[in-house]
Amino acid sequence: MQSPVPHDPPIYRRIADRLRQAIQAGEFRDGDRLPGENALMAEYGIARATARQALSVLINEGMAVPRRGSGVYVRQFRPIRRHGSRRLSREQWGTGRAIWDGDASGRPYVVDDLTIAREPAAEDAARVLGCDEVWVRRRRYSVDGRPVQLAASCFPAELVAGTAIVQPDTGPGGVYARLRDLGHTPVHFTEEVRARMPAPDEADRLALSAGTPVIVVCRTAYTTGGGAVELNIMIMDAASYVLQYDFDA
Amino acid sequence: MQSPVPHDPPIYRRIADRLRQAIQAGEFRDGDRLPGENALMAEYGIARATARQALSVLINEGMAVPRRGSGVYVRQFRPIRRHGSRRLSREQWGTGRAIWDGDASGRPYVVDDLTIAREPAAEDAARVLGCDEVWVRRRRYSVDGRPVQLAASCFPAELVAGTAIVQPDTGPGGVYARLRDLGHTPVHFTEEVRARMPAPDEADRLALSAGTPVIVVCRTAYTTGGGAVELNIMIMDAASYVLQYDFDA
């Protein structure tokens, strides 16, 4: 009978652990090139697949990024701080500022791939918004030339048909100012936050490397009557964002 | 010259895509067993490593979970809803209820691995709390017998030394009620939310399978004077949580 000793970690794990420690100890800095497959094979006397497996551990942890034909590099982070409560205060969109102005932490951003369409409401949207058809504004946001967020805003179709909300340019203050003009001022917001690994199409559109989760924020905007007037689903590159929420006891 | 046609996806990707579609189409339900390595080898006439690679795609996406000696299974989700703003209202902890009572969506929870220690403050904690030494309460929360969250609360050492806050049982209302007793009532909270892949020790303690990110919530509690009295870092299994924040415009 053997005593129930935990097994030695496999070779590839020990190599991955050593590399991770080296990174955290500062031996490799952000953007530095790590030892490649050939270097690990020579250093540890292992097969190629084993060296690959060691590197894939770090890659799937989001600590390293492979570049074809070049090498494996330590990942760089510079997150955007997104303020949950403060940024939606009436002062912001009441005075003609777009909400997103405050988001990029001073860095310029661009909106890509804007599409506006009338669609049958998805099951969730139908329940929350209380309608069968919605107008959807889909767009992608980029900062420093890199895509960071996909967003899809849904509005009850009858409410917004023919307004600036279904136009590419929604005018000063954005969609919330237009909802106010229509007499449906948003006064309350709920945000649901989840995190998961991206679906392949999300990874494509956000140019995510392996090991990068997405943060999914589902925001609902309510009017004084308690009715929901907007459902906004945001999918964010988790490596590019810090969400901040402030509230009182 | 070739036209710049995107390459055909590799075999393992196409197999992974087919399996993913089958899951999303409901051909496999939560907890169902997927075709294993041998089945894929036979079905597609591929080598073992290729079949493995196809399955590893789904595993790293968090869609499937491997069980040694048994098979690969479709992952199951049943998240806990955690209310950000509402749960910290004074009514809750002012009347003797522990904050966590409202968290598990009605399911019972347990606290594991509670340790309480006086330590030199980490760099972040020192800056936020304005002190060199802290008392830290570390614990793990489990729901339905499965670990879901690691938490570490830091308090300024001089403030809480000798109080119930450094005892295993903090009494009715928990640490916030004790801070109130000390005249340092928390009145404002800031939560920073991030998501990333877990470090190996986090994956161990939360029993996370590959492809599961963690949500990191860093909460700071402020008193009326504006001083920070607690820094609480929570690491949550992303598959087990939905965070909800409510706020007004």
Add this chain to the structure above:
DNA sequence: TAGTGGTCTAGACCACGTA
């Protein structure tokens, strides 16, 4: 052109879970 990572094959031995 040389070196890198990406894909793939055809084997091997092991630990583990189920029956």
Add this chain to the structure above:
DNA sequence: ACGTGGTCTAGACCACTAC
């Protein structure tokens, strides 16, 4: 006992990047 996934070897060809 058998089938499963976990680890590992020793090759191969390819696409891409840097020089």
